[in-house]
Amino acid sequence: MTDFAISVFRLSNDRGYCAPHLSIGYKESDSNAEWSIHCGGTRAYFIRYATPLQHDPDDQAADSHFMVDRLLGAFMLGGAGLLKAQAVGRLFFSADDGQAKWTSETDSPDPMFAPHPDAATVEAVRDWYAAICTHTVLRRAVQDAYLALCNPHEALFFAYRGMEWLVVGLKISWEDLAADMGVDMKALKEFKKDANVEGGGRHPTQTGTKYRADLRNYSNWVTCLFDAINAARKRLEPTFIPKTPKELAAAFARAVPTTPYD
Secondary structure, three states, X not given: OOEEEEEEEEEEXXXXXXXXXXXXXXXXXXXXXXXXXXXXXXXXXXXXXXXXXXXXXXXXXXXXXXXXXXXXXXXXXXXXXXXXXXXXXXXXXXXXXXXXXXXXXXXXXXXXXXXXXXXXXXXXXXXXXXXXXXXXXXXXXXXXXXXXXXXXXXXHHHHHHHHHHHHHHHOOOHHHHHHHHOOOXXXXXXXXXXXHHHOOOOOOOOOOOOOOOOHHHHHHHHHHHHHHHHHHHXXXXXXXOOXXXXXXXXXXHHHOOOOXXX
């Protein structure tokens, strides 16, 4: 029996363009998996199937993002406009010993019913807004932390650049930064190697391969950037009371997308 991984994306364009109606078939050269891609208007459906699929659901989610990026590029160069894609649902179907297994995920609840931030959060936003406006180096690092969360497949690049803004802008060493983030220098050197040499993060690789959006790049190092930004503000504002690890973790948990494919 064939396994299926179906991902649904919402397509949008700031100028009101809609995606053209088309269907595309694609077969992976290094596996037995095939894709059936259907789009039109404001939706795109990516169906990946094989007997069986060799990767777990998280890998399937990453694969669908790689495929939608290709489609967005084709829209751009083909004259359909600069469209954007947001994952809104996924269905994973597999069969094991004749037993069908289904896993489904949908987009977030209606924002109208989401809890509103409390007074403490509102005040914290005001406080950070003032600091971000005041310090250019802080603003650059914060922007890269934001971009890392928005673009999980490029988190390696943005996490590294955010750290580099702080090293260069504050005129501190990478050893100082490692101490600010609470990581040992050996781990930070491995991260820098991934970003600069092996991962396709900042520079191309000879093989043409690059790291996927995995937890090491998307969560661990982005949270480290949160720690670095927190410490950087203390360096810039001696009277600033740094946020505790628990407070930073809560801010990250609220900011990171709640669905694994987003």
